[in-house]
Amino acid sequence: MPQHLSDTPWDIGILGGGPGGLLTARMLEQTAAVPPSISIIEASDRIGGKVLTGMFNALPVPYEAGAAELYDYSAIDEDPLKQLIADLGLPIQPLDGSSLIHNDQLIGNLDDLRDSLGSEAAAALVQFHHRGRDRLSPREFYEALPVPSLDGCEGGSFETLLASIQSPAARRYVERFIHSDLATEASRTSRRYGLENYLMNDPAYMQLYCVAGGNEQLIEAIVSRLSAQIERQVRAISVGRGADGRLTVETESAGGRSQRSFDAVVLALPIEPLKHLRFHGDGLHTAMQRHIAHHDHPADYLRVSILFDKAFWRGRWDDAYCMLEDFDGCCLYDESARDPAEDHGVLGWLLGGEAAVAWSQRPDAEIVEAAISALPSWLREPARHHQLEVRVHRWIGAVSSLPGGWQPLPLDRRHQPDATDHPTLFVVGDYLFDSTLNGVHDSAEYVADWLTTLMLDRPGSPA
Amino acid sequence: MNADSTVAPLATPMLPEGVPAGSRIELLPSADGGSHALLLVPAGTGESLDVVEAARCWVAESVAADSRGPIAFPVLLRLYNVELAWSPTRSAAIAVEERFATIRDAVVDFTNLEAELHGIETGIAEAWPNYEADLSFAYGFTEATLGQRERLLGRYAQVMSLHGRLARLTRRITQPAPQPPTLAGQIGERLRERLRVEERDEAADGELEVLCGHYDACGQRASDYTIARRENMLSWTIIILLVIETLLFAADLLASAGT
Numbered sequence: 001m002p003q004h005l006s007d008t009p010w011d012i013g014i015l016g017g018g019p020g021g022l023l024t025a026r027m028l029e030q031t032a033a034v035p036p037s038i039s040i041i042e043a044s045d046r047i048g049g050k051v052l053t054g055m056f057n058a059l060p061v062p063y064e065a066g067a068a069e070l071y072d073y074s075a076i077d078e079d080p081l082k083q084l085i086a087d088l089g090l091p092i093q094p095l096d097g098s099s100l101i102h103n104d105q106l107i108g109n110l111d112d113l114r115d116s117l118g119s120e121a122a123a124a125l126v127q128f129h130h131r132g133r134d135r136l137s138p139r140e141f142y143e144a145l146p147v148p149s150l151d152g153c154e155g156g157s158f159e160t161l162l163a164s165i166q167s168p169a170a171r172r173y174v175e176r177f178i179h180s181d182l183a184t185e186a187s188r189t190s191r192r193y194g195l196e197n198y199l200m201n202d203p204a205y206m207q208l209y210c211v212a213g214g215n216e217q218l219i220e221a222i223v224s225r226l227s228a229q230i231e232r233q234v235r236a237i238s239v240g241r242g243a244d245g246r247l248t249v250e251t252e253s254a255g256g257r258s259q260r261s262f263d264a265v266v267l268a269l270p271i272e273p274l275k276h277l278r279f280h281g282d283g284l285h286t287a288m289q290r291h292i293a294h295h296d297h298p299a300d301y302l303r304v305s306i307l308f309d310k311a312f313w314r315g316r317w318d319d320a321y322c323m324l325e326d327f328d329g330c331c332l333y334d335e336s337a338r339d340p341a342e343d344h345g346v347l348g349w350l351l352g353g354e355a356a357v358a359w360s361q362r363p364d365a366e367i368v369e370a371a372i373s374a375l376p377s378w379l380r381e382p383a384r385h386h387q388l389e390v391r392v393h394r395w396i397g398a399v400s401s402l403p404g405g406w407q408p409l410p411l412d413r414r415h416q417p418d419a420t421d422h423p424t425l426f427v428v429g430d431y432l433f434d435s436t437l438n439g440v441h442d443s444a445e446y447v448a449d450w451l452t453t454l455m456l457d458r459p460g461s462p463a
Numbered sequence: 464m465n466a467d468s469t470v471a472p473l474a475t476p477m478l479p480e481g482v483p484a485g486s487r488i489e490l491l492p493s494a495d496g497g498s499h500a501l502l503l504v505p506a507g508t509g510e511s512l513d514v515v516e517a518a519r520c521w522v523a524e525s526v527a528a529d530s531r532g533p534i535a536f537p538v539l540l541r542l543y544n545v546e547l548a549w550s551p552t553r554s555a556a557i558a559v560e561e562r563f564a565t566i567r568d569a570v571v572d573f574t575n576l577e578a579e580l581h582g583i584e585t586g587i588a589e590a591w592p593n594y595e596a597d598l599s600f601a602y603g604f605t606e607a608t609l610g611q612r613e614r615l616l617g618r619y620a621q622v623m624s625l626h627g628r629l630a631r632l633t634r635r636i637t638q639p640a641p642q643p644p645t646l647a648g649q650i651g652e653r654l655r656e657r658l659r660v661e662e663r664d665e666a667a668d669g670e671l672e673v674l675c676g677h678y679d680a681c682g683q684r685a686s687d688y689t690i691a692r693r694e695n696m697l698s699w700t701i702i703i704l705l706v707i708e709t710l711l712f713a714a715d716l717l718a719s720a721g722t
Contacts, residue, residue, distance in 0.1 A: 098644050099543055108544070108646075110645045110646070111562065111565060111645060111646040112544065126643060133642075203639070203640070204642065
């Protein structure tokens with residue numbers, strides 16, 4: 001570690017222009033006593049990562065191609081992401097829905113479930129729900145407090161918890177209900193993450209909302225307030241330590257390769273690109289391999305969005321979203337419900353897990369036909385008749401099926417893979433918390449606070 | 464329930480035209496002693512717009528006299544496999560027959576809750592003119608105005624009673640809906656949302672805080688004045704007694720000097 005102080009501010013490199021990188025930069029600029037010089041290095045030509053609001057060509061109607069919803073924890077305690085959105089002056093829209101379409105029938109509540117699946121299934125579901133609440137309280141969910149009976153892999157995967165549901169029909173209902181949220185199969189995730197994804201349908205745990213007009217407005221609002229230098233289409237190749245003791249990042253762009261030095265580096269990248277980054281030095285290489293191995297549990301999404309000339313489903317289905325049984329359980333969003341003034345209709349299908357992987361290899365036309373076939377019969381024909389334009393987005397390996405790993409590490413170790421030799425190299429990501437935008441906000445806040453403290457201790461650049 | 468708001472039971476209304484066979488009207492007893500008429504229409508395979516409109520119009524007939532600020536009646540809900548039109552005195556539901564009992568319970572429960580809240584709001588609205596008239600008593604009393612104490616006590620008791628009723632109602636309003644969601648829970652929750660029950664409850668609580676605070680201050684001033692008056696009288700009594708004692712003492716001295 002370099003010892004002498006200088007008057008120049010810290011030079012911080014952030015690899016990744018997704019929400020993690022942008023949020024870290026914003027928090028650093030807001031909290032540091034001496035604003036650091038920040039460079040955000042993004043490999044693609046687009047900023048925002050998995051937050052992507054698309055626009056149809058046929059009509060200027062937006063749709064969510066990436067993260068579709070945000071989680072509202074304000075019923076339990078402070079919600080920093082919701083507060084940030086309010087501070088940025090962005091309007092929000094709550095998203096309601098609790099139904100699953102089974103055999104063309106909407107199962108919207110326990111009474112419907114009893115009629116469709118039988119009393120035994122209803123009783124089993126109630127029992128599972130109450131046991132789930134007993135196992136993980138809203139406070140434990142919010143604080144991510146350790147729950148020995150759910151954490152770790154010794155007790156098995158989420159599949160073992162599902163197996164405790166006595167009624168096969170109720171078990172199938174729960175599986176279908178949360179499949180697309182999990183983005184993986186029950187056998188590949190932990191009991192805790194699976195249970196969290198089930199319990200988040202209970203308003204005591206959280207509620208869903210979106211930014212009215214498109215979630216990507218959040219990214220635009222953050223970028224417009226940043227002083228950081230954002231470099232697009234610059235790919236980071238390697239990270240190591242230079243002769244002067246600073247961290248070096250080798251990058252590649254249209255202008256060729258170059259090497260840059262930073263006082264601190266934040267790796268705000270998903271696991272997959274992190275795997276392709278080279279780390280110089282045995283210690284750093286080993287530490288990063290260990291970090292990647294602990295967190296490498298890819299999960300998959302596939303999004304189908306269709307624009308219709310009218311929202312023909314209104315009157316028979318009025319929620320912001322519901323679940324379909326096809327694709328092992330898939331979420332159907334009424335995206336046009338997010339803008340009450342919108343005349344046209346937009347439906348969005350969110351496929352997850354193995355179904356997403358399998359269908360992602362097929363041509364768009366086949367995927368769209370399968371998506372429409374998954375609708376209840378009373379929506380299928382109108383869907384074919386009123387269709388104007390379709391979009392398909394593949395997010396293979398883009399999220400984590402096991403955020404935090406089987407046994408989450410302490411927060412310091414999660415964010416600082418090599419504390420001994422590279423104490424100013426940090427990682428930020430949704431995969432460290434809960435695979436959501438809320439999780440990446442928490443991660444960015446943790447690292448920004450840490451770096452701010454380091455900068456307070458050594459106000460000038462350590463170089 | 465406020466005894467003043469008791470209403471006479473309704474006669475069973477006629478079935479509206481356009482609803483299918485098997486429809487029926489049930490008169491549900493309400494907590495204020497009146498009745499709430501519920502039209503239950505058995506659902507077929509997808510309702511025609513005519514049936515829905517007939518049910519809505521039947522509910523709308525009753526709502527001319529009802530008022531809840533900006534809320535328009537009937538309130539229309541479309542839940543999973545249930546269509547519901549609600550007003551304070553009439554409701555209509557289109558659903559499969561197996562759901563009728565659940566819907567009936569949910570409608571009775573919500574209607575009573577809303578009627579109680581409306582009764583409290585009416586009581587508060589009636590209390591405001593008195594509040595304006597009684598404003599000066601929160602500052603102080605005079606001999607001439609001391610006679611108003613009993614009347615103020617009555618008004619204090621009235622607003623405190625309203626506050627007590629609201630506190631009991633708030634428990635019901637803020638009670639979370641059952642989970643996993645039931646149809647009755649969803650109907651109650653949606654109706655509470657559409658009738659802005661939580662906001663109205665908060666507003667009523669705020670108003671009652673002001674009213675109770677005012678009459679509490681009036682009581683304090685009346686008490687202060689009464690105590691001050693008693694202390695004044697006691698002081699004068701002591702002064703008079705001391706004067707008498709002094710005079711008697713002087714007389715005694717004069718008498719003893721003479722002998």
